[in-house]
Amino acid sequence: MGEVFSTTVRRVADGALSVGGCDVRDLAGAYGTPLYIVDEEDLRGRARAFREGFGAAFGRYGAEVDVYYASKALLSSKIARWMFEDDMCMDVASGGELEIALRGGMPPERIGLHGNNKSDAELRRALEAGVGRIIVDSMTEIETLNAIALELDLVAPVMVRITTGVHAGGHEYIATAHEDQKFGLSLASGAAFEALLECHDAAGLRLNGIHTHIGSQILSLDAFQESAERMLGLRAAFAADTGIWLDEVDLGGGFAIRYTPDDEELAPHRAAAGVADAVAAAVDKVGGPWPRFSIEPGRAIAGPAGMTLYRVGVVKHVALEDGGARQYVAVDGGMSDHMRTITYGASYTATVASRVSEAEPARSRVVGKHCESGDIVVKDVELPSDTSRGDLLAVPATGAYGRTMSNNYNALLRPAVVSVRDGEADVHIRRDTLEDLLSWDVAP
Numbered sequence: 001m002g003e004v005f006s007t008t009v010r011r012v013a014d015g016a017l018s019v020g021g022c023d024v025r026d027l028a029g030a031y032g033t034p035l036y037i038v039d040e041e042d043l044r045g046r047a048r049a050f051r052e053g054f055g056a057a058f059g060r061y062g063a064e065v066d067v068y069y070a071s072k073a074l075l076s077s078k079i080a081r082w083m084f085e086d087d088m089c090m091d092v093a094s095g096g097e098l099e100i101a102l103r104g105g106m107p108p109e110r111i112g113l114h115g116n117n118k119s120d121a122e123l124r125r126a127l128e129a130g131v132g133r134i135i136v137d138s139m140t141e142i143e144t145l146n147a148i149a150l151e152l153d154l155v156a157p158v159m160v161r162i163t164t165g166v167h168a169g170g171h172e173y174i175a176t177a178h179e180d181q182k183f184g185l186s187l188a189s190g191a192a193f194e195a196l197l198e199c200h201d202a203a204g205l206r207l208n209g210i211h212t213h214i215g216s217q218i219l220s221l222d223a224f225q226e227s228a229e230r231m232l233g234l235r236a237a238f239a240a241d242t243g244i245w246l247d248e249v250d251l252g253g254g255f256a257i258r259y260t261p262d263d264e265e266l267a268p269h270r271a272a273a274g275v276a277d278a279v280a281a282a283v284d285k286v287g288g289p290w291p292r293f294s295i296e297p298g299r300a301i302a303g304p305a306g307m308t309l310y311r312v313g314v315v316k317h318v319a320l321e322d323g324g325a326r327q328y329v330a331v332d333g334g335m336s337d338h339m340r341t342i343t344y345g346a347s348y349t350a351t352v353a354s355r356v357s358e359a360e361p362a363r364s365r366v367v368g369k370h371c372e373s374g375d376i377v378v379k380d381v382e383l384p385s386d387t388s389r390g391d392l393l394a395v396p397a398t399g400a401y402g403r404t405m406s407n408n409y410n411a412l413l414r415p416a417v418v419s420v421r422d423g424e425a426d427v428h429i430r431r432d433t434l435e436d437l438l439s440w441d442v443a444p
């Protein structure tokens, strides 16, 4: 099924798609559309590929590495359970994500808590639960967390989030280590160094290491190399000043995936070898003992494993100024379940999933049912010219930042998340109901 769909996707005998051994027509019938479908074998295979790939690549240098799944990409307590069973750690970025991870049975010591503006309640809960690391993001947080830890008579394990100045990845809004933005403490200005000293001196904190995340959808290993060099340079400077070599360095996530057949990916094994070699070169250059490393892939684990299934409603043919025509295929969801196209101008592809068509392909755009002309799911794709009401349409590579960024715009009901494997489907998140919607509204 091409390189964009997850590994178990096939066309069955009469031309419909199946995933994880389940016919998409049955899934649509059972769970409604739109529907987020997660290919369990694919997702867990990717998690394993990161863990084993990075384990082996760092192992060649006698070093150790932990893989934290960035749960903001896609989260359910059942996914947290998979991550636990597959020996992964998890990155959470709010109190809510933390609760879901804990509900799934992820041991707290394998959880890292992120966030540029954590509340007192979130910090307290994380400390009481015993999370393995809190990634502190500001001087204010360092003071606040220290005070809460002292009050609880606990010691908070912390890493400091560093803004290295390395700018990588796709859209400006998903690049995170350049200077002019809200995350982290700046390496260049000296704020990062100051924060390290502050954490080191704080009685309620145990400074474990440093963390950075340079952006998302990154293809270039050079960006990781630059980032590793700057991080290890900071670690060496801290050692020169205090005599302490920090134990841990986290290089974040951001490994690119394929959204369309034209895209390239940074596959786990290539990323592992590239990052390990880059880090080794940086350790050589900067000196000091190897720290324990960690990475935080989200999209590269969940993204390719997921697809969204829609039902086609209205099809229109619109004349274009260039003399051509565009087929507008409207589906029963849109920018409420699929935010990435309108937010980042992201590209996707789509295919008719309930049958094969012999009709000529037509220049098409997949749109939603919201009251906005920017409500686009797939901007440019060839779909059969006989695509019509009732057809199922599958959009691949929607596993990451699909459901987690969804909303109820126009009072639409958010789709269910269902995983499939060996012919069985399992509901992770049920579909919103009209009753849910009315229960959130307080009647006059």
Ligand code: LLP
Pocket: 070, 072, 073, 091, 114, 174, 176, 213, 215, 216, 217, 252, 253, 254, 255, 296, 297, 298, 299, 300, 340, 344, 400, 401, 405
């Ligand atoms: N670690 C940290 C600290 C992060 O902030 C992120 C993503 C990740 C790891 C995982 O990055 P990934 O491997 O998934 O690229 N909504 C945007 C992406 C925002 C990512 C924010 N942080 C999108 O849909 O592209």
